[in-house]
Amino acid sequence: MSANEIKRVIIIGAGQAGGETAQRLRQGGFEGDITLIGEEPLPPYQRPPLSKKYLAGEFGMDRLLLRPANVYAEENIALLTGTRAVWIDRAGKRVRLEGGRELAYDALVLATGARPRKLSLAGADLAGVHLFRTAADVDAMMPAFKAGAKLVVIGAGYIGLEGAAVARQMGLEVTVIETAVRPLARVTSPEVAGFFLDEHTRQGVRFVLGGQPAVIKGQDRVRAVGLADGTEIPADIVLTGIGVNPETTLAQHCNLKAENGIVTDAFCRTDDPAIFAIGDCANRPIAHYGGRQCRLESVHNAIEGAKIVAATILGKEAALETPWFWSDQYDLKLQIAGLFTGYDHVVFRGVMADRAFAAFYYKGAQLIAVDAVNRPAEFLGAKALIHKGLTVTPEVIADMSRPMKEIVAAAG
Amino acid sequence: MPKITYIEHSGKEHVVDAPDGQTVMEAAVKHAVPGIDADCGGACACATCHVYVDPEWLEKTGEASSMEQSMLDFANDVETNSRLSCQIKVSAALDGLVVRLPKSQH
Numbered sequence: 001m002s003a004n005e006i007k008r009v010i011i012i013g014a015g016q017a018g019g020e021t022a023q024r025l026r027q028g029g030f031e032g033d034i035t036l037i038g039e040e041p042l043p044p045y046q047r048p049p050l051s052k053k054y055l056a057g058e059f060g061m062d063r064l065l066l067r068p069a070n071v072y073a074e075e076n077i078a079l080l081t082g083t084r085a086v087w088i089d090r091a092g093k094r095v096r097l098e099g100g101r102e103l104a105y106d107a108l109v110l111a112t113g114a115r116p117r118k119l120s121l122a123g124a125d126l127a128g129v130h131l132f133r134t135a136a137d138v139d140a141m142m143p144a145f146k147a148g149a150k151l152v153v154i155g156a157g158y159i160g161l162e163g164a165a166v167a168r169q170m171g172l173e174v175t176v177i178e179t180a181v182r183p184l185a186r187v188t189s190p191e192v193a194g195f196f197l198d199e200h201t202r203q204g205v206r207f208v209l210g211g212q213p214a215v216i217k218g219q220d221r222v223r224a225v226g227l228a229d230g231t232e233i234p235a236d237i238v239l240t241g242i243g244v245n246p247e248t249t250l251a252q253h254c255n256l257k258a259e260n261g262i263v264t265d266a267f268c269r270t271d272d273p274a275i276f277a278i279g280d281c282a283n284r285p286i287a288h289y290g291g292r293q294c295r296l297e298s299v300h301n302a303i304e305g306a307k308i309v310a311a312t313i314l315g316k317e318a319a320l321e322t323p324w325f326w327s328d329q330y331d332l333k334l335q336i337a338g339l340f341t342g343y344d345h346v347v348f349r350g351v352m353a354d355r356a357f358a359a360f361y362y363k364g365a366q367l368i369a370v371d372a373v374n375r376p377a378e379f380l381g382a383k384a385l386i387h388k389g390l391t392v393t394p395e396v397i398a399d400m401s402r403p404m405k406e407i408v409a410a411a412g
Numbered sequence: 413m414p415k416i417t418y419i420e421h422s423g424k425e426h427v428v429d430a431p432d433g434q435t436v437m438e439a440a441v442k443h444a445v446p447g448i449d450a451d452c453g454g455a456c457a458c459a460t461c462h463v464y465v466d467p468e469w470l471e472k473t474g475e476a477s478s479m480e481q482s483m484l485d486f487a488n489d490v491e492t493n494s495r496l497s498c499q500i501k502v503s504a505a506l507d508g509l510v511v512r513l514p515k516s517q518h
Contacts, residue, residue: 027446046453063434066453068442075444303451319518326457333479335457376479380459380486405485 006106006313007032010095012085012250013111014038016046016299017279019066020306021109022077028314035078035103037085037095040134043069048299050138051162052328055145056169064135088254090272107274109309110251110262114244114280114297119154123216129238132159144237147171152225152235154213156183158327160241161196165329168203175233176200177211177225186243188340192359192371195352196329203330208233246281246295259283261295268308276312278305287320288386289339289368300324322386324379331355335379338369338386347394349378349404358382360397367391377404384408414507418445418463421515430502436511437461437497447513454498459483460517461497462490466510473500473509489514 009025011018014036022036038044045064053059072079080097087096094102116133118124130141145151151167153160156178167174176183183200184193197207212228216238224232246261256270257263261283268276268284277284279302285291300323311318325336332355343361350357358378361369367390370382381404385392390411396402413429418440420426430439440448440461449460456479465473470493476484480499484490497511 023444027444048453048455052455062431063438066441067444071442071444299452321518324458326452326455328455333455333457374479375482376456376459377482377485380483384486408486 008104008106009034009109009313010103010105010107011036011109011111012095013109013113013247013279013281014040014044014079014081015111015113015279015302016044016066017113017302017305018109018111019044020303021111021278021309022072022079023067023075024306024310025313026075026077028310028316030310030314032106033078034076035080036072037080037083037097039082039084040136041082042135043067043072043079043081045135046299047133048326050135051132051159052166054135055138055142055163055166057142061135085250088250088275090254090275093274105274107276107313110270110275110277110281111279111302111305112247112250112281114246116240116244117242119213119216119240119242121213121216123218123222126216126218126222127220128218128222128236129216130240132163132239132241133244141237141239145170145172148173149236150234151175151237151239152177152233153239153241154225155241155243156180156185156207156209157241157243158184158187160239161200161329162327163239163241164200164205165203168200168205169330172237174204175206175208175235177208177213177227177233179210179212181210183207183209188336188371189343189346189359189361191346191348192373195373196332199330199332199355244280244297246283248281251277251281263293266291266308267312268305269312276309278302278309286323286339288322288389294323294339296323298323298325322383324383332373333376335372335376336369337372337379337383338367340369340371343368345394347397349397350375350400360394362391362394365391365393367397381405381408385411388412414502414504414509416440416502416506417508417510418447419510419512420445420447421513430506432502432504434502435498436463436500436502436506436509439502440497445513447517448497449517450498452498456480456483456496456498459487459496462487462514462517463495463497463511464491464514465493465495465500466512467493469506469509469511472505487514488516488518 262277
């Protein structure tokens, strides 16, 4: 279907990817119908602050919303919150909502996100055991987030560690249980993981690495987490951060190809040309990495998917960026550019003891990613290098006498 | 509520009521002022909310932190009055602030 035949766009999923798609379509001049359907009761909001400033109480709901609620009506975007899409009729190009209402589309965007994994343990449904994905999840845990309360975080990924950092700053007693032998095992190198382990330990977080949660104990409310070796860790609150699964139920019901997310091409099109998939639920080729299929869980990926879909529908071309991520823990700002998977060596610029350093990941001679801690120049410099397909030798990178900006300029 | 004027690169002006305590970036994004992307939502993580502070306001908006300055070093078309608007907090003292937007944030 050519771009100008698209009169009706339905977006399922009103998170950042879905919300940005609607906004970018309108700002790009799309005049047809836009319907944005979300299960949550809220208009599109930012998820990253949930485990940071929102949890800390520094950031209210008004600041969490990506745009004020009234903007959608002003821009003639039909925002259906608290609404579940239950069926896609591909042949008839219709979406059925819970309750039976059906809507027709010319282009459908699946921005269904991901569902946090739940603990499959006895007691996992007790009060005080929380997931960490939605504003409602955080609202539910906040009353118990008080100085002196005992928090057990299960899972030492970025979300869990960010929660642990906020909790320590609020004076909670924090234990982090991780089944792997180090934190952040999936997302960074052993060296950088070791740095964060040391920082959290210094801040008073207790770690149980290689720990196997076996049971959540309590009567009406959680009292402790029991490990497989019999150890019991007292808990007033349990926070679960053990990863997410892409939400592909609707896509699978209508036989779209899904394999670690809904599989798309570089234009975010699924194997049905009228249906796009973007954000956490989608698995698309990443241009900067030779078109490798990736399912990324990040703001950058949500925004980029929205940009690509809006551009494609409008018959334009989107400008792509190197994937990037960030995490805030205590006074540490970790900024990540690129994808480190498959690196064969790491070179450090600066030293960890200064709490400002960057880890440059190489595959052969090619720079593929950087983890920059309190080093924004290294983050932005590496992001620019990877974007242009340039690289810099480890000797040059490690030379602190040369400013990052100069290194980037000299690389081409 | 303090008023802030954003002037797009094209010259188009937007006058916005900015709530006290929010940032100059947030007020722009919430009123759909084009030209401020603010991809990271104000975490000082992306450098896509670059603005030029009108020279007469430079004293009141204060100085960029070293982190912000490092980010700005990599923005496009940086001038001495460049700031990341997510790092400028709105207050009564900034009522009437004028900022100009660069040609592009990327």
